[in-house]
Amino acid sequence: DNQFQKTASNDHGRSTDSCNQASEFESALRHKARSERHQRTAERAEKALAEKNMRDMLAQREQTEKHRLAEFLDPEIKRWSNGKEGNLRALLSTLQYILGSDxxxxxxxxxxxxxxxxxxxxxxxxxxCVHPDKLQQRGATIRQKYICEKVFDLLKEAWNKFNSAER
Structure with a gap:
């Protein structure tokens, strides 16, 4: 009986040691996997932030360019629409003069x-032809986008007036 207890205690001791080694090995693997996952997450976040900053910078440049273009395009658009505000037929029949051949x-x-x-x-x-979303798909220049935004608003306003007059 005494011999049996010694054998059992020795087996138990070995079993505890192998469990500790297995859990240490598993902990090392888990730690490595966790650190790799955190590294990938950090890299993705860094990449996403860089892309966002690039988009913000491009949007800021485009906004600055639009303000610069507004100085000389607004009078041109006003000259085209002068006397035609709300007159959808007149705006549509002269649209080629403001949009250009391209x-x-x-x-x-x-x-x-x-x-x-x-x-x-x-x-x-x-x-x-002048909808802002369609221009984005076609890859229009900032100048074309600006003109088309203004023309789109004028046409929309004239359309609403035309619709209310037709009813």
Missing amino acids: SGWQSVPLTDLITAAAVKKAYRKATL
Whole structure:
């Protein structure tokens, strides 16, 4: 019986040592995995921050450029829209003068804009041409974006007036 206790205590001692070694090994593996995971997370966060800073810098440059362009484009846009504010037919029939040839806009003669359906069709085509989201997809220049934003607002205002007059 005494012999049995010695053997059992020796086995138990060995078993405790191997458990300690296994848990130390597992702890080392876990520690390594955890530190690698933290490293990857930190690298992703650093990369995301750098990308955000780049986007912010580009947005700031674009805003500065828009302010600079506004000085000489606003009078040009005002000259184009002068006397036509709220007159959707007049704005649509002269749109090519403000957008330029590189915009993709096909001019529409005033005589083609007699019916409400024709005006609606031309308005829809114009909004596709000058909508800010569409410009972003086409990769328009800052100058084109600025002009189109202003024209889009003028057309939208004229459309609302046209719709209320048609009803």
